[in-house]
Amino acid sequence: MVWKMATFNVNGIRARLPIVLDWLQKEAPDVLCLQEIKCQEKDFPFKAFEAAGYHAAVRGQKSFNGVALLFRDAPEEIRSETGRDVIDREARFLAALMNGVWVVNTYVPQGRSPDDPAFQFKLGFLKELKSWFENHFDPGDRLIWTGDINVAPEPLDVFDPKRLEGEVGFHPEERAVLADVTAWGLEDVFRKIHPEVRQFTFWDYRLPKSFERNLGWRLDHVFATRVLAEAAVDCGVDVEPRGREKPSDHTPVWAVFDLSG
Known part of the structure; x- marks a missing residue:
């Protein structure tokens, strides 16, 4: 069984709905993880996705944050909370078991600046997520951690590593914490398949012509336990949506797995 999943920080699902629907029609993933939907569940466009052949699970929040899962087949289980305050206090986590694979969709806090309390909140979020993995799963399970x-x-993942060293998103402390989370038993699927490729997933609106100049960052990831990483057939970044009119500042990342083994 060949199974395709994807992740996309849409930066407002209602504003980006046509782009997402077009992408679903073109790429037809089995599951699409969305972040930063910026709406409450009651305002999520369920009917539009149902018409496109997708069910949705949503954990929303008014105006900020918010995550959702779109899937063709109903999942076996959905978890919207972890029982850990740092993770659950905002709408940043949603997980589901489907086709024997746990998909954990997160919108990790941005962190603002290294001297802001939000940066420590970000580090705490990642540390608590590792503890949740340790307490609920085994590295031998079929599990994907994905999202923004x-x-x-790595230096390969930003447009100017010397200039950006120490900035939020490329700070040595958060890179070390991320490495500690993945050391539990997760592999970077894109980097496994494309070890030397410089490919970004985010281009900041605030930097003039950042997309046209390819001044980007690779912030959106698909991490998988070894059994799934070994089953990865392909993984890529679709930059086309970022070049469209009124785009998100992120673009989709997708991965294909052979689950027949």
């Missing part, structure tokens, strides 16, 4: 992780792991 808001950390570029």
